[in-house]
Amino acid sequence: MSLPVTIEQNTCCVPRITASISLEEAERSARVFKAIGDPTRVMLLSLIAGSEGREACICDLIEPIGLSQGTVSHHMRILTDAGLVAREQRGKWAYFTLNDGALEAAADALRPAALGMAS
Amino acid sequence: MSLPVTIEQNTCCVPRITASISLEEAERSARVFKAIGDPTRVMLLSLIAGSEGREACICDLIEPIGLSQGTVSHHMRILTDAGLVAREQRGKWAYFTLNDGALEAAADALRPAALGMAS
Numbered sequence: 001m002s003l004p005v006t007i008e009q010n011t012c013c014v015p016r017i018t019a020s021i022s023l024e025e026a027e028r029s030a031r032v033f034k035a036i037g038d039p040t041r042v043m044l045l046s047l048i049a050g051s052e053g054r055e056a057c058i059c060d061l062i063e064p065i066g067l068s069q070g071t072v073s074h075h076m077r078i079l080t081d082a083g084l085v086a087r088e089q090r091g092k093w094a095y096f097t098l099n100d101g102a103l104e105a106a107a108d109a110l111r112p113a114a115l116g117m118a119s
Numbered sequence: 120m121s122l123p124v125t126i127e128q129n130t131c132c133v134p135r136i137t138a139s140i141s142l143e144e145a146e147r148s149a150r151v152f153k154a155i156g157d158p159t160r161v162m163l164l165s166l167i168a169g170s171e172g173r174e175a176c177i178c179d180l181i182e183p184i185g186l187s188q189g190t191v192s193h194h195m196r197i198l199t200d201a202g203l204v205a206r207e208q209r210g211k212w213a214y215f216t217l218n219d220g221a222l223e224a225a226a227d228a229l230r231p232a233a234l235g236m237a238s
Contacts, residue, residue, distance in 0.1 A: 017166055017169060017170045017171075017175060017179050017180075017183060018166070018169065018183060019162050019165040019166045019169060019183060020165055020168070020169045021161070021162070021165045023158065023162065025161075026158040026159075026161040026162045026165070027158045029155075029158075029161050030155065030156050030157050030158040030160070030161050031156075033152045033153075033155040033156035033161075034152075034153065034156030034157070035156075036148070036149065036152040036156075036229070037149050037150075037152035037153030037154075037155075037156040038149050038153070039142065039145040039146045039148075039149040040145075041149070042140070042144075042145040042148050042149050042152075043138050043140070043142070043145045045234050046138040046139055046140045046145070046234045046235065047136050047137070047138045048235075049139070049231050049232075049234035049235025050136060050137065050138060050139045050234075050235040051136045051235075052136075054231070054235065056136060060136050061136075064136060064137060064138060098231050098234075100231050103229050103230070103231055103234075104229075104230075104231075106229050107226040107227070107229040107230060108226070110155070110222050110223075110225050110226040110229075111222070111223075111226060112168050112173070112217050112219050112222055112223075113168075115164050115165045115168035115169075115217075115222075116165065116167075116168025116169040116170075116173065
């Protein structure tokens with residue numbers, strides 16, 4: 001004999017709140033924020049932003065950061081992979097410029113209205 | 120107050136470029152970005168932002184996130200410690216609201232002008 005099954009309505013129904021961004025959007029945003037979530041990389045972005053023409057050779061980033069070229073290159077690779085800077089090789093050295101659009105997009109994603117706005 | 124960071128004068132000369140933010144500022148910004156640098160935490164912020172009154176009980180965050188209460192609490196603690204949300208205990212449950220000021224400050228820190236501007 002089977003008894004009627006009564007499911008608790010309060011644990012089974014439509015969630016009361018839903019996220020307005022997709023998991024893919026959250027993953028994309030998180031990847032960018034993770035790239036900036038390191039003091040050395042914030043300093044590197046600041047150094048490039050403050051450079052003449054807002055462009056910097058990696059040879060000029062090493063000294064102010066005070067770390068080895070290999071370590072600075074590693075951090076720059078993370079920023080490049082996240083799309084926050086653009087890299088251009090000129091002879092021996094790599095030059096970096098800020099990707100203003102990516103920085104603006106990351107800033108916009110943090111606006112409370114954008115976080116809660118259904119798209 | 121932030122001073123230009125000038126490290127390692129010894130090699131030859133004054134560094135050609137200097138960061139316009141201090142190491143302390145970079146560390147503070149990085150801590151906030153690291154807290155948001157995780158897809159689950161971006162989703163949690165979005166859920167709270169989309170909630171009625173922009174406030175959410177942790178009991179309503181667990182189901183849409185699809186993780187255990189302990190894991191969701193852990194993520195909420197990281198967001199609270201970074202100052203991105205405010206937590207209020209009401210009886211059995213914790214309620215969270217977005218700290219709009221902290222989100223705006225993080226967004227502003229990403230503006231290319233802010234990154235490169237001596238303050």
